[in-house]
Amino acid sequence: QITLKESGPTLMKPTQTLTLTCTFSGFSLTTSGMGVGWIRQPPGKALEWVAVIYWDDNKRYSPSLKSRVTITRDTSKYQVVLTMTDVDPLDTGTYFCAHVLTTRGRAFDIWGQGTTVTVSS
Amino acid sequence: EVVLTQSPGTLSLSPGERATLSCRASQSVSSNYLMWYQQKPGQAPRLLIYGASSRATGIPDRFSGSGSGTDFTLTISRLEPEDFAVYYCLVYVNTPLYTFGQGTKLDIK
Numbered sequence: 001q002i003t004l005k006e007s008g009p010t011l012m013k014p015t016q017t018l019t020l021t022c023t024f025s026g027f028s029l030t031t032s033g034m035g036v037g038w039i040r041q042p043p044g045k046a047l048e049w050v051a052v053i054y055w056d057d058n059k060r061y062s063p064s065l066k067s068r069v070t071i072t073r074d075t076s077k078y079q080v081v082l083t084m085t086d087v088d089p090l091d092t093g094t095y096f097c098a099h100v101l102t103t104r105g106r107a108f109d110i111w112g113q114g115t116t117v118t119v120s121s
Numbered sequence: 122e123v124v125l126t127q128s129p130g131t132l133s134l135s136p137g138e139r140a141t142l143s144c145r146a147s148q149s150v151s152s153n154y155l156m157w158y159q160q161k162p163g164q165a166p167r168l169l170i171y172g173a174s175s176r177a178t179g180i181p182d183r184f185s186g187s188g189s190g191t192d193f194t195l196t197i198s199r200l201e202p203e204d205f206a207v208y209y210c211l212v213y214v215n216t217p218l219y220t221f222g223q224g225t226k227l228d229i230k
Binding site: 062098110111 | 154158160168175209211216
């Protein structure tokens with residue numbers, strides 16, 4: 001059974017660096033075809049893809065966030081970390097991590113519950 | 122860059138009725154990489170459909186997906202009370218890799 005859980009700070013000040021951790025179980029991120037993505041959702045708004053990392057350590061980023069975001073993995077800890085620099089109130093929202101199976105249309109098939117981040121001075 | 126436009130923005134129907142939700146892409150996309158999600162308030166999205174028409178594990182058969190090229194449809198054959206939620210389409214393409222639609226809210230009439 002695959003599960004994912006996000007963790008990180010709930011309150012940030014503008015210009016700070018946000019670090020979110022996705023701790024997962026039920027799969028290995030070294031197994032061919034596996035991936036973990038980050039998706040965020042501002043309050044009352046639509047979902048927005050942020051980044052994804054694959055079993056071969058290939059990393060891809062949303063063009064609009066690429067200059068501020070880094071995704072990394074720690075395979076021994078079953079964790080994926082998202083770092084976002086220079087946060088702004090527009091980065092406020094719920095951040096989800098999700099499992100990707102490239103053989104299932106690259107869909108985000110299993111999601112964590114999400115973690116809420118507020119950026120405010 | 123691909124843009125997904127969902128319509129209508131809000132759909133008001135009654136339980137037992139048929140719901141048809143549309144997702145239109147600004148350019149042709151592979152149906153292999155078109156997905157539909159359901160999201161209820163305070164919850165994470167749930168995968169309903171992948172590959173435009175394949176139901177995800179545990180999804181009731183009243184949910185079906187269809188389409189190709191630029192036009193895709195999610196159909197709910199007979200609405201149950203638990204189906205009232207927001208629905209998103211998502212596509213995987215080369216650039217910008219993943220794009221979500223803006224969502225369709227399905228609410229009770």
